[in-house]
Amino acid sequence: MHISERHIKNSRAPLAIIGAGALGCLFAVLFSPACPVLVYDIDPAKQEILANEGIYCGSIHYRPQVCSGLAQAATAGLLLIMVKSPHTAGLARDLAPCLQPGAKVLSLQNGLGNLEDLADFLPRKSLFGGVTYQAAREVLPGQIQHNGSGPTYFGAAFPGQSQGEAEIAGLFKSAGIAAIVPENIEEERWRKLVVNAAINPVAAVYRKENGLLPQLPAARSDMEALTKESVLVAQALGLALSWETMWERVLAVCAATAANRASMLADVEARRLTEIEAITGSIVRLGEKHGLEVPVSRRFLRHLEK
Numbered sequence: 001m002h003i004s005e006r007h008i009k010n011s012r013a014p015l016a017i018i019g020a021g022a023l024g025c026l027f028a029v030l031f032s033p034a035c036p037v038l039v040y041d042i043d044p045a046k047q048e049i050l051a052n053e054g055i056y057c058g059s060i061h062y063r064p065q066v067c068s069g070l071a072q073a074a075t076a077g078l079l080l081i082m083v084k085s086p087h088t089a090g091l092a093r094d095l096a097p098c099l100q101p102g103a104k105v106l107s108l109q110n111g112l113g114n115l116e117d118l119a120d121f122l123p124r125k126s127l128f129g130g131v132t133y134q135a136a137r138e139v140l141p142g143q144i145q146h147n148g149s150g151p152t153y154f155g156a157a158f159p160g161q162s163q164g165e166a167e168i169a170g171l172f173k174s175a176g177i178a179a180i181v182p183e184n185i186e187e188e189r190w191r192k193l194v195v196n197a198a199i200n201p202v203a204a205v206y207r208k209e210n211g212l213l214p215q216l217p218a219a220r221s222d223m224e225a226l227t228k229e230s231v232l233v234a235q236a237l238g239l240a241l242s243w244e245t246m247w248e249r250v251l252a253v254c255a256a257t258a259a260n261r262a263s264m265l266a267d268v269e270a271r272r273l274t275e276i277e278a279i280t281g282s283i284v285r286l287g288e289k290h291g292l293e294v295p296v297s298r299r300f301l302r303h304l305e306k
């Protein structure tokens, strides 16, 4: 196999990826033709592997500039937050003293609560939030499979409090990564939350790739019920999501990411903390708040929470 090498000399990097899991490494590779990329991961063993070996993704080998501390990563103009949601608050606390004036922070994490955790420590005007339909699997540290390529949606985390979406969109565009600034980012966040709430816990319990889940009758019926429950919660919040469209989208994402093992399954298999609280926990809490029955979400939450 021909491996194409991407080495780019660094000046002041426009972009730092914080969290070098499957999606963090994927975005480093995707941005690499357009700009130098700094990568930071809290795990020193991961830092060493990335610094020595770089990132392998299909036929691409990319050596990012690996940061040994957050302060170095925080010199970039845009920080892409790709850590798992249980680690967001700790990261925000550590980032607060080193964030540069004018720096932008874009969270593309799963689940609810990450933006609030970031805002507890970082200026609201620096914060952007979004969702991505890119899918990747970490085969070994720094070795990833790109298992699905969908758009990324983002916008100001707290509407009216930050500006600069066009600059961020320009960076995505220069790298050829599909990125959209929708009119209603809250609705897009919920569409992805519904997809995650339907696929991730089911994948983690049945331990199958996304493409196989709709083919297993029990898994399919759980996914259907989870989609219904989370759409009901979204509707109670006044969001214009419909059950039919969201079920179609869940099936479409399973097909588009057929070879992927969902991130929650990967976390369960690696015995890491999962995002069950930020995903299913949010549906259960908000369902309760609005007096809705969400029994299937509650069952998966009980099964997967620590």
Ligand code: KPL
Pocket: 110, 135, 195, 196, 199, 200, 210, 253, 257, 260, 261, 262, 263, 264
């Ligand atoms: O976002 C994902 C994840 O694994 O976290 C999906 C969309 C389910 C793709 O695997």
